[in-house]
């Protein structure tokens with residue numbers, strides 16, 4: 075991540091960035107992962123206590139499980155994933171459940187409100203493996219293990235399921251699936267380095283909508299290599315015509331060591347990204363969607379509860395290799411690499427096997443950083459009463475200069491109850507979020523030399 079909006083003059087950096095169509099990466103967590111560091115010995119020893127104290131704070135809990143296995147590594151991918159056709163999936167479930175056993179010892183049972191299985195491609199697991207995972211986790215953590223959390227979600231590669239498979243996933247208890255289409259244009263999909271049979275096209279989305287999930291989300295990316303404005307419009311129109319409850323449209327994040335980078339695709343034109351964002355917003359609103367964030371449009375029961383809870387500072391406890399936990403006291407991570415993908419998995423399994431912690435690095439939160447987190451992530455619509463109640467601060471007085479600047483530039487509005495961004499402000503939300511980063515977080519991100 076590049077720090078675009080920096081001191082000494084936030085105003086100058088912001089106005090210059092907007093004038094030059096400069097983009098900032100999507101800020102989906104604060105601090106961004108480039109600010110994570112391995113802990114020193116005393117902090118590492120205190121990790122179980124940081125987890126226990128965080129979980130004690132709330133009666134509810136969000137669980138995230140990372141399943142890193144994929145059929146191939148896509149050219150744009152900077153997520154933690156491994157492509158191993160011989161992966162021991164049952165062994166992996168055993169490791170995650172062993173990790174869960176250790177973590178459950180740190181807490182009493184909770185009201186598990188969301189359980190999200192992401193990756194990687196968790197849909198390459200058999201329904202029976204997913205069922206064992208879900209049931210065992212609820213047995214460990216939930217006050218009511220027989221009741222699936224209201225949002226029980228699975229990330230699905232459309233090429234890994236058919237109509238019968240979708241029904242099996244519903245029967246296992248998933249209420250929401252996230253279909254990682256990325257594009258509806260065949261040539262663009264091939265350019266991702268993905269194999270996708272014709273059966274995984276729009277008909278699969280129709281079948282998914284008919285199966286009875288509360289929410290079906292379609293993920294799309296703009297800025298892909300070879301993508302044209304027409305191709306982007308085509309993807310949006312085809313998806314909108316079928317009206318899935320949630321559509322996520324992400325600007326491409328490009329990183330070193332990915333397939334794209336090796337092929338020489340190492341920068342995306344900012345003006346193109348802003349233009350495609352506006353196309354998405356226009357097409358989806360016309361189709362009856364409401365914008366929930368700058369990357370998500372919803373209708374008819376759509377949404378993404380775990381993300382809303384994360385941004386609302388509720389605890390998200392992550393399990394598995396490459397998983398991240400977003401907790402009251404700290405953000406924690408169970409390894410990450412796109413250069414040495416296999417070693418992260420081996421080291422995770424070894425550490426869990428030896429009875430140790432899976433956590434490799436992270437960031438310990440302070441009151442100041444929590445206030446920045448609440449503000450930077452929820453800039454589009456920040457409830458002042460909520461901030462006072464949960465964090466004992468008023469964002470408008472705490473960040474008076476920043477909000478005055480946003481209002482002056484026509485990007486934000488300060489109301490008695492809520493701070494909001496204007497339509498134009500939402501477009502620049504990731505630039506504006508950077509204005510809330512602390513000095514320490516900026517410095518850490520800047521000195522992060524190896525930007526995977």
Ligand SMILES: C[S@@+](CC[C@H](N)C(=O)[O-])C[C@H]1O[C@@H](n2cnc3c(N)ncnc32)[C@H](O)[C@@H]1O
Nearest residue numbers: 150152193194195254293294295324325326327
């Ligand atoms: C956590 S990822 C899901 C990974 C899942 N294996 C997949 O590719 O479908 C959620 C979504 O983020 C988006 N995404 C992943 N990598 C991205 C990147 N480098 N730039 C922009 N969006 C990305 C994709 O739309 C993806 O479906």
Ligand code: SF4
Nearest residue numbers: 144147148151155194
């Ligand atoms: S983009 Fe998704 S499917 Fe492709 S390698 Fe990354 S995690 Fe796997």
